[in-house]
Amino acid sequence: MKLSALHQSYLNRRLNSFRGSSPLDSSIDGGGLKSPASIFWLLIHGLCCLISLLLGFRFSHIIFFLLFSPSTTTITRTTKLYSPTPFLPIKVPDALPVQSPPNKTLVSSSRVVVGRHGILIRPWPHPDPVEVMKAHHIIDRVQREQRIQYGVKSPRTVIAVTPTYVRTFQTLHLTGVMHSLMNVPYDLVWIVVEAGGSTNETASLLASSGLRVVHVGFEEEMPVSWEDRHRLEARMRFRALRVVRQLKLDGIVMFADDSNMHSMELFDEIQRVKCVGAVSVGILAHSSNPDEEESSVAQKDDIENSPMPVQGPACNASDQLVGWHTFNSLPYEGKSAKYIGDMATVLPRKLEWAGFVLNSRLLWKENQDDKPEWVKDLDTVGGDREHIETPLSLLIDPSVVEPLGSCGRKILLWWLRVEARADSQFPARWIIDTPLEVSVPSKRTPWPDAPPELPSNETTITIEENREKQQVMKTRPRRSRRSRSKRKRETRVADTQVSDRNSGEK
Amino acid sequence: MGTAERSKKKVQVYKKAVFHFLLCFVMGFFTGFAPTGKSSIFSSLPVLPSNQSAVPLQRGELLLEEIPEESWKFNTTLENPSTEEEKEDEIDGLIPRRLIILVTPTRMNDKLREVNLRRLSNTLRLVPPPFLWVVVEQKSDSSQVSEILRKTGIMYRHLVFNENFTDPEVEMDHQRNLALNHIEYHRLSGIVHFAGLSNVYDLQFFDHIRDIEVFGTWPMAIVSANRKKVVIEGPVCDSSEVVGWHLRKMNNLTETRSSPVHISSFAFNSSVLWDPERWGRLSSVQDTTQNTIKFVKKEVLEEETKLIGIPPEGCSKIMLWNVQIPTGTTPNNSVPATLPDSGQR
C-alpha cells in the first residue's frame, strides 16, 4: 500500500515534470534487516525498478502521443535515434497537432481549405545525412527480404575455382572476378590456384575480398604460349578439384576464370544443378591489333558484325540437350594468337571450362556407392601429362549434362581473354615509386590549352616502363637538361622527345 | 519506530529507492523513443509473422542496435564469413558518409558495353551507400542497358538523349555534360567522378574519394591489350599535395585534343557546379558556357591549391585502371599507336 502510494506520489511528481524529490514521510518495516528479508527487499526493489522502467517506457509513449506527435520529426532529428516509435508511421495521418484535437473524426468540418495555398519550403535545405543512411538501411533490408522471398531457397555453397598467375592484367582480371564473387549472396569458397607458387601479391588481393579463400600454389610457371597455358590451366583446375575432394567441400563447383565476366544471375542459376550442368558462355573474341584495322576492314566486318559467338549446350525445341555450340575458329584461321600478348585474336577452346558446373559430391572419394556410374574417378583422369579439354572428360556419358539458363538460351557469363605482353612490366603491388627528389613545387597543371608558364617551375615526370627485366617500374623525374631545352614547347612535346630517345637507347 | 534516528535512516533508504526508481523510469522513458517493432514483452506475436520479423519484434525494446543484426543472422545463417561484416555494417550503418556520384557514359556501338556495364556494376554494388550512379545512354529501342541496371540493385539514374554524334569523344563529352546538368539542376551534393565503362576499381578507391573537399586527383594506370607498357597518368604528390604530373606518352602528334589529365583521374565536389560562391568564385556554369565539362576541367586547372592527391599518403597507390581493349569499334586515338617492339621474340 505504501509503496503504491509512493509510486502514486512520484507519478504525480513526474507529471509535474520531475521536480525535485521531496523526502517521503512513509516508513518501511525492517528496512535494514538481515539476509532473508534483505534479499526479499532487494528483489522487491529490483522489481520496482523494472516496473518503473516499464512505466517510463509507457509514459514516454503517452507523452509522445499527447504532446509531440505533430513535431515528431524534430524529435527524431535532434535525438538522432534510430527511429521513433513504431506507432508513428502508421498513425501519420492521425498525427494532428494538439491545437486541433477534434480531427477527422468530426464530420462537421473539413480541414481542407479551397483556394490558394502557400508552398511550404523548409528552412533546412539539404538531406540529413543520418536520414540518408537510414533510407539506405531500409533499401538494404527490403532487398534482403526480396532475396529471401523470391530467391533460391536453401542455397548450396558455391565453390569457385580460379587459376591465375602474376602478370600485368592479373590485378584487373582477378579484381573483376573477386567483385562478382563478393556479390554472391550465398556461402562461397574460392579456390585460387596460382601458377609459379603462391605470391604475397595475390594473397593480399585475395585477403581484401573478405571471402573464404583457399590459396593454392602451383609450382610450374605459366608458359608463354596460349596452347600450353590452356593445358596448364586445366591441370591447375584439377588441382583445385583435388582440394575439393580433400576438404570434402560440399557445394557446387564452378570454374571462374579470372578473365570471365559474370552476370549475377549465373549464381542463382547454378543452384539448380543436380550433378553436372552447363551454361552458355558468350565469347568476346576481340580483334587484336588496331593497326590492322584499315588493311582488312572487309574481312573484319564479317567477324565483327556477326552476332557474338556462344559456347554452350544446344537444345531442341522440347528443351532437351542435343549437342553443343562450340566456337568456330575458322574465320580466325591463321590470325589467332599463339603467344600471350600476341598481336592477334585470342581464341577460346572448343568448350571452355567456365561453362560447366558440377556437384562437388561427384568428386569425393567416399560414397562411391552413391556416385553415378557415368562419372569417372578423379584419380583416373587428369594425370600430369594428360590434357583435359573440358570437364566433360570426367564423364563417361556426356549426355547426362543438365543444360542451364533456359536451356542455354541465356548467356550468363562472358569470356574475354586479353593480356598485356608477357614481358610487360608494372609497378609492384601497383605502388608507384614516387621519386623523392621531386620536391620542386610544380604549380602548373599540364592542360594542353593552358599557356606555358614560367618554365623554371616546370616539372615533368614520365614513367619508363620499357625496361625489360626490371621488376619494379621506376618513375623518373625528367628534369633533365633536355626537357629544359624544350621548355618553350608544350610539355607534351617534350615528353614525346623523351620517350623517343628512350626507345632509341634500347 | 518513531525515533528520529530511525526515521532518518528510513528516509535515506527511501531516497535511495526513489532515486533508483526514478533512474529506471527515465531509462524506460527514453527507451520508449527507441525503434521497436511492436515492442512489448507482454505482447503476443502477430498471427502470421514471417520468421524474420518475429525476432526483432520481441527484442526491439531492450537492444536497439541488435534488431537488424539479429534478423540478419536469422535470415542468413549460412553466410558465416559475411555475418561479421554485416554486424559491423549495421553498427556503423548510421554513420553518415558523403555521397558519391559516379557518371558513366555509354556508347551504343561499343561491343563491350553490356559486358563492361555488368562488370562495373558488380564492383559498384560493393560500394557502401550513399552512392548514386548516373548512367547516360543514347535513346534506343533496346532496353538492354535499363535491364542490366535494374538487376544490379544499385541506386541509379538512367539518362537518355536523342542527339546523334559521329565523333565518339564529342559524344562522350555530351553525355558527361548531360549528367552534370542533371546534377546541377537537382543540386545534388556529392563527389562527382567520371567512371568509364572500361575502368577497373580497387574498392578502397571509393573510400578515399569521399574525403575530397573540392578537387581530388590520383594516378591511374592505363593498360592495353597486347602491349608492353603500362601508362601511368595523374599526379605526383608530396603527401596529399600535388607537386607534379605523370605525363602520358604521346608519340602521335595528331592527338592534340586529348588532355593530359585523364577524365577518370579526378573527382570534384558537385557544389562547384551549382554553388560557386561557396568556393569563393563568381563564375558558375551558367555564366561561362553551356559546356559544363569544359568548365570543370578549367576549374581543376585553376584551383590547384584546392586539389588534393588521393590516396592522401602520397598518392602512390594505383586504385584505378583503365583497360584498353581494341574491339575494332573503339576509337583509334584511345589506343596508343605504338608499334610492338619487334625485337622481343
Next chain:
Amino acid sequence: MKDWRWALVGLVCFALVLKIGAVERGRGQPTERISGSAGDVLEDDPVGRLKVFVYELPSKYNKKILQKDPRCLTHMFAAEIFMHRFLLSSPVRTLNPEEADWFYTPVYTTCDLTPNGLPLPFKSPRMMRSAIQLISSNWPYWNRTEGADHFFIVPHDFGACFHYLEEKAIERGILTLLQRATLVQTFGQRNHVCLKDGSITIPPYAPPQKMEAHLIPPHIPRSIFVYFRGLFYDVGNDPEGGYYARGARAAVWENFKDNPLFDISTEHPTTYYEDMQRAIFCLCPLGWAPWSPRLVEAVIFGCIPVIIADDIVLPFADAIPWEDIGVFVDEKDVPNLDTILTSIPPEVILRKQRLLANPSMKQAMLFPQPAQSGDAFHQILNGLARKLPHDQSVYLKAGEKVLNWTAGPVGDLKPW
C-alpha cells in the same frame, strides 16, 4: 508486508494494462493476410445478390461519342465505357426491369477530349440531363424513386460537379438531377460537396494490358527510395502557383529535388512502370483532384503509395486496407517527408509490401477486358449489392416530386 504485496500486484496490473494499451495502439491493424471483413469483401461474388437493368439509350449517348474519339478508351476516365460493356454481358444484368434492384444509364459524359487529350466537362451536365429526361419519359422507373435506385458512373475530376477546377466544382455542386442517385466516381474527399453519402469511390482506369506487359519479376531489387514522375507546377492553368495540388507538389519539388533518395522529375521515361516496380515508396500527391492514377499503379506494382491528399476518400476504402498498405502524409507535413519516410521501421515497410503483394487487392484496382472475378467491376457491384435492399422511404408517392428540374446554372438547362 501484506500491504506491500498487494501494492505490488496492483502495480503489475497497472503496468499490464498500460502495456496492453500500448500494444493495441501499436498494432490496431490486421496482420499480413487481410483478415476480417476487408479480405473477404474483396473476394465476394456479386452474382445472385443483385440485378441490374441497363437502359437502352440511343447510340448518341454512348457508342457514337466513342466513335468520334477512340482515345476515350485509354483515358483514365474510361471506366464509364468499360463498365457499360461489362454490364451488358454480366450475369447480374436483367432484361426485366420489374425485377431489377438497380438501374444503369449508359451515358459517356466524360468522353469529350481536347486535342491534347484533356477532358472537357462543359457539355456533360446537359448530356446527363438529356439522358435522364429520356429515361424518365420512356420508362416508369425513374419517376418511382427519382433516381434513388439508379446509379451513374461519373469518373470526372470532381465527379458529378462536372468541373475540373475545384472552386468552380464546389460552386456548381452535384448536378441537381443526380442528387438522389448513387454515384460511382473516382473523386473522393471527406466533407466535400462533390462527394455525397453513399457514393462509391472507384479507382481511375489504368490500362491493364499495358501494365501487365511491363511487369518485371518480383526479385528485381528495389533500389529507388522515393519515386515520382509528373507535374510539380501546372503553369498553364495555375500561373500564380498554390492552387494546383494545393501547393503540395510544388513543396515536394522544392524540398526534395536535391535529395538523392528522391527520384522525382517531370519527365516520363519509357521505363516508368518498371521504375515503379523497383521503388519502395511512390508519391501519390493530389493534383487538381485528390486522386490520381498513381494510386492504381502503386498498388499494381507493389510500391508503397505515399498518399498526400488531406481527407481523401480512397477507392473501395471499405474493402481495401489503405491505412495498412500506404503511408499517409498531411499536406502540411510535406517538408518533413524524408524524415517521415525514413523513420518508418523496416518491419512496417516489409509488412506493407507483403500486403501489397496480395493479388486480390491488385485485381480490385483494375478494369480488365474481359472482366475477371474480383476486379473493379465486381467491386462496384459488391458495393451496390451492399446497399440493398433499398429503404422503403426512397419510393415516392404517386405524383410526388422531389427534384427541381429547373435548378442549376442556366447553361446546363439548354438542350443537349
